[in-house]
Amino acid sequence: MPYEVQGVVALGKGEPVSVETVLVPDPGPGEAVVNVQACGVCHTDLHYREGGINDDFPFLLGHEAAGIVEAVGPGVTTVSPGDYVILNWRAVCGECRACRRGRPWYCFSTHNAAQKMTLADGTPLSPALGIGAFAEKTLVAAGQCTKVDPAAPPAVAGLLGCGIMAGLGAAINTGGVTRGDSVAVIGCGGVGDAAVLGASLAGASKIIAVDIDDRKLEWARGFGATHTVNSAATDPVEAIRELTGGNGADVVIDAVGRPETYKQAFYARDLAGTVVLVGVPTPDMTLELPLLDVFGRGGALKSSWYGDCLPSRDFPMLIDLYLQGRLNLDGFVTETIGLGDVEEAFAKMHRGEVLRSVVVL
Known part of the structure; x- marks a missing residue:
């Protein structure tokens, strides 16, 4: 019935x-x-x-x-x-x-x-x-x-x-953020702020949140961002480089999923750094990058599916961290x-x- x-x-x-x-x-x-x-x-x-x-x-x-x-x-x-x-x-x-x-x-x-x-x-x-x-x-x-x-x-x-796992996993599972890393997150909605939280949980030393909305940047600080950049007023690539000694971040997470934000992520990472795309593009979007830049910068360009999570492994662990007051x-x-x-x-x-x-x- x-x-x-x-x-x-x-x-x-x-x-x-x-x-x-x-x-x-x-x-x-x-x-x-x-x-x-x-x-x-x-x-x-x-x-x-x-x-x-x-x-x-x-x-x-x-x-x-x-x-x-x-x-x-x-x-x-x-x-x-x-x-x-x-x-x-x-x-x-x-x-x-x-x-x-x-x-x-x-x-x-x-x-x-x-x-x-x-x-x-x-x-x-x-x-x-x-x-x-x-x-x-x-x-x-x-x-x-x-x-x-x-x-x-x-x-x-x-x-x-869905969203929190996607962001946390983009930082920890896909991006492999670990102790002492510098991380930049472009887009500070729910998924982006979860990536900030994941980077903080993993022990990143510097977490740079990028958005065009100051309110969202304040939210990101609450989840562990150490620096914020309003990309409506400041070139985010230059700002991220300046905050990382001129090098760029070890891991840059694009939580928006647009060609312009992906290019920002690509050029804001350190040589041999990692770019993680977790924001979902629309079917009509295309990306153009100089192939020599892709070759010359090394590192990794990754997409994160559902934060590359394994629910049976990750959900109970994250709930335990929450109950311990650590998440x-x-x-x-x-x-x-x-x-x-x-x-x-x-x-x-x-x-x-x-x-x-x-x-x-």
Whole structure:
């Protein structure tokens, strides 16, 4: 018997979202139904609403979520009803060539629930990032559920499911930031500030936050930035070089994902330094760089997929650090809201007024 719940749905491209009745089927083999307790409002959800991901409308939005497992389907052994979990959108398969090479964070065959959630009239829904958690319950693949310590509040824990993990992982996993490194982060929204936090956690000696908004730069200081640069008034490449003895930073993270910010990152790194792209470009963007500069500067140019995280490894560890008071996740929660407030949360996000609005159910 399907569960009948309320969820936030994008019915058409560019249309305001609405709260609709959603039918969630009983879990099938390898699936789980989760009672969603909290879900962050991420920019990716807005991309879905605007048709920037694909045209598979209607979408059940929401993906940065934590909750309690309600039921599991046949063959599920990794989670049980009552488990407190963070949802992830890269449930690794364990069988593809990346997994078999011991690099499951690059899994090329991640999976989602096989069944579809639907509107009350039977219209199939496309869940955002295979999750769809702006809803009282959602259906996911069991591998998308990562058990963590239930002492962590869901409004905080759920944020590890996407943006914070992407930024932290870009610094620690992809960028390999370590003790004494100099780090620059371009773009200080939620993902960029998480990269700042990750660099601080890893022991970077100098963390330079770059943005065009002084309010965001102040937020970055709160997560560990030692220096800030307003790139609307100052050339960020020159500023980063000046702050690093004329050399450039060891690791530069582009949390914006535009050609101009990527070029800034490329030229603001030290010789043989590392550039990490974690901001998501749009399909029409192209990049032009002198190939001799790419060759002559050495180092590494990397893209960070979901912070190159392995949820089963990283989520419990980061929650433990939070509970020990060593990881400021609370600072990302600007406000808590209800399901009916998501459209206004998109507007606040677009205006740069919030790091994260979090739907609490």
